[in-house]
Amino acid sequence: MKQNDIMNRLQQMTDENIADIERAKSEGRSVIGFYCLYSPTEMAVAADAIPLTLCGTRNDPIAAAEEILPRNLCPLIKSSFGFAVTDTCPFFRFSDIIIADTTCDGKKKMFELLSRYKATHVLQLPQNQDPETALPLWRAELARYKTIIEEKTGVAITQDGLRGAIHLMNRERAARKALMDVNQLNPAPLPGSRLLEILFKVGFLADKEKGISLMEEIAAIAGNGGLGATTIDRKSGKRILLTGVPVGVGSDKVVKIVEQAGGAVVAFENCSGYKQAFTVDTEKDPMDALAEQYLSTPCSVMSPNTGRFDLLKEMIRDFSADGVIDLTWQACHTYNVEAFSIDEFIRDTFGLPTLHLETDYAESDTEQLRVRIEAYLEML
Amino acid sequence: MTGYYAGYYAGIDIGSRTIELVVIDEEGGIVQSLQADTGFDPIREARRLMNGVSCHQMMATGYGRNLFELSFDAPTVTEIKAHARGARAFFPDAHTVLDIGGQDSKAIALFADGRVKRFEMNDRCAAGTGKFLEIMARTLGYEIEAFGGEALNAKRDLTVSSMCTVFAESEVTSLIAKGEDRREIARGLHISVIRRAAGMINRVSGEGGIVFTGGVAKNPCMVELLKERLSREVLVPEDPQHVGALGAALLAMEAA
Numbered sequence: 001m002k003q004n005d006i007m008n009r010l011q012q013m014t015d016e017n018i019a020d021i022e023r024a025k026s027e028g029r030s031v032i033g034f035y036c037l038y039s040p041t042e043m044a045v046a047a048d049a050i051p052l053t054l055c056g057t058r059n060d061p062i063a064a065a066e067e068i069l070p071r072n073l074c075p076l077i078k079s080s081f082g083f084a085v086t087d088t089c090p091f092f093r094f095s096d097i098i099i100a101d102t103t104c105d106g107k108k109k110m111f112e113l114l115s116r117y118k119a120t121h122v123l124q125l126p127q128n129q130d131p132e133t134a135l136p137l138w139r140a141e142l143a144r145y146k147t148i149i150e151e152k153t154g155v156a157i158t159q160d161g162l163r164g165a166i167h168l169m170n171r172e173r174a175a176r177k178a179l180m181d182v183n184q185l186n187p188a189p190l191p192g193s194r195l196l197e198i199l200f201k202v203g204f205l206a207d208k209e210k211g212i213s214l215m216e217e218i219a220a221i222a223g224n225g226g227l228g229a230t231t232i233d234r235k236s237g238k239r240i241l242l243t244g245v246p247v248g249v250g251s252d253k254v255v256k257i258v259e260q261a262g263g264a265v266v267a268f269e270n271c272s273g274y275k276q277a278f279t280v281d282t283e284k285d286p287m288d289a290l291a292e293q294y295l296s297t298p299c300s301v302m303s304p305n306t307g308r309f310d311l312l313k314e315m316i317r318d319f320s321a322d323g324v325i326d327l328t329w330q331a332c333h334t335y336n337v338e339a340f341s342i343d344e345f346i347r348d349t350f351g352l353p354t355l356h357l358e359t360d361y362a363e364s365d366t367e368q369l370r371v372r373i374e375a376y377l378e379m380l
Numbered sequence: 381m382t383g384y385y386a387g388y389y390a391g392i393d394i395g396s397r398t399i400e401l402v403v404i405d406e407e408g409g410i411v412q413s414l415q416a417d418t419g420f421d422p423i424r425e426a427r428r429l430m431n432g433v434s435c436h437q438m439m440a441t442g443y444g445r446n447l448f449e450l451s452f453d454a455p456t457v458t459e460i461k462a463h464a465r466g467a468r469a470f471f472p473d474a475h476t477v478l479d480i481g482g483q484d485s486k487a488i489a490l491f492a493d494g495r496v497k498r499f500e501m502n503d504r505c506a507a508g509t510g511k512f513l514e515i516m517a518r519t520l521g522y523e524i525e526a527f528g529g530e531a532l533n534a535k536r537d538l539t540v541s542s543m544c545t546v547f548a549e550s551e552v553t554s555l556i557a558k559g560e561d562r563r564e565i566a567r568g569l570h571i572s573v574i575r576r577a578a579g580m581i582n583r584v585s586g587e588g589g590i591v592f593t594g595g596v597a598k599n600p601c602m603v604e605l606l607k608e609r610l611s612r613e614v615l616v617p618e619d620p621q622h623v624g625a626l627g628a629a630l631l632a633m634e635a636a
Binding site: 358367368374 | 496497499503
């Protein structure tokens, strides 16, 4: 199967997705919208509801968002809010309730405003991952979240329901991980922009089984060399690991510039990529297991955020990265500040320089970014 | 290119404000050094500049490099690497380079062998660049060539806090309205640019001499203030605007 065939099938699934959701809704199933990786989607699955990722990676609705939100705010927050207020995200429209988290300051204040447009429940996320102090708070927060989902959907969430949900979501995460791990091969079979598009589009699918089978299939073919090596080798062929803020279709300009400059983005250490490659423990009590696993997500909103350093160390080695680009969305203070420590850590551990970029979704700085990225590839 | 001279190499630096072309012989000696305003059609200007120039191989750098690559099928290199290489041609031991051009500024640290170790650049706006100084000079009624000299003659430091070109212009207007001395305002503006440049340098390298390149290095007040602020030696090549083009020419020669 060629990459084009795969992309055609994915496009077909994307086209069918809206009909799939409409059908499910007409059968009485609820739809729960999610913004952040900290919210366990298992809770929705256990209540026989459909978990949907919400839009927030395009520049288009930002102008509308800026009529209400300050301009000097991260584009991810503005885009998410803009999609909601302009009613241009079908998944937002379908959602019966939105689940959000108190991650960064910009988001939690934005959610206050968002609740004027749609029922929104905000999980009180602790600011660190301490098992003695933070975990019990988070565990209690998940219990409250469970009640809210039960009330909204009218479905009682059972232990067995949760176990089944964890099993399904573990399978999906395993398929995502297997797909991303294909690029541990050298040369990497999947160009970063292609991998990103697959992960992004599969993330919106209501029918989890469709996404799982497609990702498993691509991983198997690519792993056997069926996709052929990436054609990117024009100038440097350097293997780049992208870390930092999430990227999706519409906010992938850095990935594209790296590829145009002849580099290969082989992996994504962010919440749209490898931060999702975890497994929830199936031996423990499901609520305890969910609390533990989700709280350990290594996002810069945590202080300290040691997990990100461990994950980067593992990924730089496993993906044989030649360089690391650390991407920060403008006004994302937590990733911006953490960039200093990340650079220091990667220099000290691997002797590699990193490139820290701060930008937004607009294209206006493309040429400035290109100089930095090309110069970085020249350095490696 | 009208002829073929086996031993000659050229570098062209297509910047936001000016284009420089440097031709070198096989020893790296400068044979020809030209300059033109970029204008609105950089390729036409580049073509005009190259009329009558002969070389074996050339390399392009600067913002117009990719456009040039398409039109002339010449390899490209970023300004970062080109300035690093060019600075070394003048000062073989250089390990820190500050380049302030028309619309961007960059600080570059080099390894002992001359390779780029790390770099910092200004973000998307023209704050702290040649363009900023040019607009401020005009606001104060100075020719850009005289701006630095006048600022050097100021009796005291005056603080201009805005770095954004638009805001700084309003700040300057209000300082003029308050009756502040024109030269002191000029000096304040220079200080604000240097404060930013010094921050960039400190992020990439903590000690040793600094090679100052780009058009802004021709401004004597900038050179003085940089020395003062960092207590480090500041070295300005003979022709700081041509350093990028020279670096590109040398890289063309070394790649051949």
